[in-house]
Amino acid sequence: MSHATEPLAPEDLQRFETSKPKLLGLAYRILGSYADAEDAVQDTFLKWSGAPRVDISNTEAWLMKTCTHRCLDMRRTGDRARVDYVGAWLPEPIEISTEVTPEDMAELSSSLTMAFLLVLERLSPKERAAFLLHEIFDQGYDEIATTLDLTETACRKLVSRARQHVSRSGTRHRTPHTRQIEISSAFRKAVTDGEIGALQSLLAEDVRLTADGGGKVPTIRETLRGRADVSHFVARALHRFWADQNWEARIFNARLGFQLFDSDGPTAIVSFALNAEGRLCDIFIVRNPDKLRDPGAVRLH
Secondary structure (H helix, E strand, O other), X not given: OOOOOOOOOHHHHHHHHHHHHHHHHHHHHHHOOHHHHHHHHHHHHHHHHHOOHHHOOOHHHHHHHHHHHHHHHHHHHHHHHHOOOOXXXXXXOOXXXXXXXXXXXXXXXXXXXXXXXXXXXXXXXXXXXXXXHHHXXXXXXXXXXXXXXXXXXXXXXXXXXXHHHHHHHOOOOOOOHHHXXXXXXXXXXXXXXXXXXXXXXOEEEEEEEEEEOOOOOOOOOOOEEOHHHHHXXXXXXXXXXXXXXXXXXXXEOOEEEEEEXXXXXXXXXXXXXXXXXXXXXXXXXXXXXXXXXXXXXXXXX
C-alpha cells in the first residue's frame, strides 16, 4: 500500500538543514568533488521531501544512509568516466567556513587534506564509506551495517582494512601553521624568483609534484618524483609560466596554499602535504577549470 506524499513541513526542512553539513562532508570525502557532493545532497533532499514520515524513525540515520547510497551510485558512474580522464586526477579544492570552531577545524584538518582524500581514493567504495562513517562520523557498526546492507562482521573487516591502509599512508598528522607558512613562502619565492635553494632544503627526498589539468589546459600528465626533478620543474617551468601571476594565500582543505590569477581569472590552485618530519612531500597543482570555481567558504563536517 503506497503512502501519499506529505508536504515538507518547516520542522522537516530544519531537520534536513541541521544534517546538511554532515551530508556534505560525507559526500565530498566519498566523491572528491564538491560540485558532485552538492548534487548528491540535493538528490537526498528530494528523496527526503517525498518520503513518508511514518517510515522514518531516525531522521539523521535515514539521511546518512540515503546520501551514502547515492554517493556510491555516483562513484560507480564516476569511476567509469575516470578511466578516460586525461592526466592525473586530483580532488576539487575547497575552502572551509570560518564558522567552524577551532576544535572542529583541528579534526577537519586531518580528514580533509588532499593527501588524505587521495588515500581514500585507493580504497574500495564500501571500504571508504564504512571507514568514513565509523572514523569520521562516529557511527557504530550496527548503524553502518544498516546503511551498507551488510553484516556487522563484514563492516568491521571493511573498517579494519581501511584503517590499516590509512595508517600506513601517514597522512593523518597535524602540521603546525608556522611550518606551513615557511613551506608555502619558500615555494612562492622559488617560482617567482627562480631560486630553489630555500625550498630545496625543505623537500623530502621522495617529494612528488602532481598536476591536474583534466585535458583542458596544458600541464604535465605524469607525477614528477624526487627532489631533483621537482626542484628543476619548479625553478624552470613554473618560474617561466607563473612568475608574473597574481598570488593569493588561502586555506584549501585545511592547509595553507595559493590561488593564482591572471587578467582572465583564476589559473591554478596550489596546495601542499608535509610528512611527519615536517618536510614537503607533495605539491598538488589543480588547473582543471571545472575545479577552479569558487563556491565560497563551505560549511561541512
